[in-house]
Amino acid sequence: MNILLTGSTGFLGGKVMKELIHGTDHHLYILARNLKKAERLKDSFTTEEQHRLHLLTGDITLPSFGMEDGLIRSLAGGIDCFYHSAALVKFDESLREELFAINYEGTKHALELAKKLEIRKFFYVSTAYTVGKRQTGVEDLYPEDDCSHNPYEESKVKAEHLVFNYGDVMDVSIFRPSIIVGDSKTGEADSEFTLYGFMRALDIFRRKIERKHEPGNDSLYRVVANPSGTSNFVPVDYVAEILALALTKAERYGIYNITNPSPPTNAEVLDMFQDALDFHRLTTVDAHHHYELSPEEEKLNEMIDTFKVYLASDITFKDDNTQKLISGTNIGHLRMSREMLEMIIQAYFTFDR
Numbered sequence: 001m002n003i004l005l006t007g008s009t010g011f012l013g014g015k016v017m018k019e020l021i022h023g024t025d026h027h028l029y030i031l032a033r034n035l036k037k038a039e040r041l042k043d044s045f046t047t048e049e050q051h052r053l054h055l056l057t058g059d060i061t062l063p064s065f066g067m068e069d070g071l072i073r074s075l076a077g078g079i080d081c082f083y084h085s086a087a088l089v090k091f092d093e094s095l096r097e098e099l100f101a102i103n104y105e106g107t108k109h110a111l112e113l114a115k116k117l118e119i120r121k122f123f124y125v126s127t128a129y130t131v132g133k134r135q136t137g138v139e140d141l142y143p144e145d146d147c148s149h150n151p152y153e154e155s156k157v158k159a160e161h162l163v164f165n166y167g168d169v170m171d172v173s174i175f176r177p178s179i180i181v182g183d184s185k186t187g188e189a190d191s192e193f194t195l196y197g198f199m200r201a202l203d204i205f206r207r208k209i210e211r212k213h214e215p216g217n218d219s220l221y222r223v224v225a226n227p228s229g230t231s232n233f234v235p236v237d238y239v240a241e242i243l244a245l246a247l248t249k250a251e252r253y254g255i256y257n258i259t260n261p262s263p264p265t266n267a268e269v270l271d272m273f274q275d276a277l278d279f280h281r282l283t284t285v286d287a288h289h290h291y292e293l294s295p296e297e298e299k300l301n302e303m304i305d306t307f308k309v310y311l312a313s314d315i316t317f318k319d320d321n322t323q324k325l326i327s328g329t330n331i332g333h334l335r336m337s338r339e340m341l342e343m344i345i346q347a348y349f350t351f352d353r
C-alpha cells in the first residue's frame, strides 16, 4: 500500500512508521515540517526500507500543508491511506490559538488534502481524553459541549467531529490512546510531554529540595491528587501495533479507545516515581478535601499544574471496539504489570540523569 503519514518525527508517529515499514512492502509518504529531522529519521532505516520512504515537506497549519498543486496532482489517486497523527500535545490555556491552528485547522487541512488525493481511508489519532470531565470513556463521539478541561481536549473533540463530517467522502476511523508511555519491552520513549513532563517536574523539585540540604528535615510534600483515582498509561508499541492493524481491520466510522483496562492508582504511580528518583518525600492530598499548602508544596503543584485535572479524576474507559479489532491477531489485550510500568519509569530516569 501507499500510505501518507503526518507526525512521523514525533513520539508515536515514529513508532507507527516503523511498524508500517518493517517486514512489509508498503511505501510511506512522510509529511514533515522539518526536513532535516525527517532525513535523520529516514537514515535510521535500512537501505531497502529507505527506498520505500518518501519525504514531503509541509506544515499542517497551511491549506494542503503548503504543498504545490503539481505535487498534489502527481500523488492524486496513488495513495491508499492517510494517518493523521501530527498535533500539539500541550494543555496550557495560553496556547489555545496555537492548539486550534494545529489540532483543529491542521486536521481540516489534512481532510481536504485527503479529498484532493482521492484517499480511501483516513485514520485520525485523537486522544482518550476527549472524554473531558465525564467519568466513563465510550467509543462514540462526545458532544461538542463545554465538558473539556483544556483547549487541547477541546481542539481534539472538535477535530473528531470534523473527521466524521468527511465520512461520506472516504472511510474515516478515530483512534484514541490514553497517556502514551515508553516501549513495553525497552522502556524507550522519545517524549517530553504528558507523563514525561510530569516526571521531569518531579525530578526538578527533588533536586531543589536536595540542594537545600537540611539534615534532619524529612518532611513530606503533598501532590494534590485523587490517590485512589487511576492513571491510564498505554505503551507506545501497543498503540503503534493497533494503528498498523487499522490498515486491514479498521471499520468505517469506528472509534477505538486504546486504553489500559486495569490502570494503576495515582498513589501507586507516585510511589513508583519516588522509588525511581530515590526520593521518598512525596505524598498526596485528596483533591476533593480541604487543604492548605506550604510555599514549597505550592511550587511543586504549580510545576505540575497542567496535570492537576488528570490527577483529580478517575475515569473508566470502554475499549470493546479495540478488543474486537485485535481479536484473532497476535496482539493481546493490554496487560500492563507493575513491573512493566516500573521498568518504563526507571528507563526515563536512567536516560535523563
Ligand SMILES: NC(=O)c1ccc[n+]([C@@H]2O[C@H](COP(=O)([O-])OP(=O)(O)OC[C@H]3O[C@@H](n4cnc5c(N)ncnc54)[C@H](OP(=O)(O)O)[C@@H]3O)[C@@H](O)[C@H]2O)c1
Binding pocket: 006, 007, 008, 009, 010, 011, 012, 013, 031, 032, 033, 034, 037, 058, 059, 060, 061, 084, 085, 086, 087, 088, 089, 102, 106, 125, 126, 127, 128, 176, 177, 178, 179, 180, 181, 190, 191, 193, 194, 195
Ligand atoms: N503523547 C501522548 O501521551 C498522547 C496521548 C494520546 C493521544 N496522543 C495523540 O497522538 C498523536 C501523536 O502525539 P505524540 O505524543 O507523538 O506527539 P509529539 O511527539 O509531540 O509529535 C507531534 C508530531 O506532530 C508534528 N507537528 C506538530 N505541528 C506540526 C505542523 N504544524 N506541521 C507538521 N507537523 C507538525 C511534529 O513535528 P516536529 O517533529 O517538527 O515537531 C511531530 O512529528 C497526537 O495526535 C496526540 O494528540 C498523544
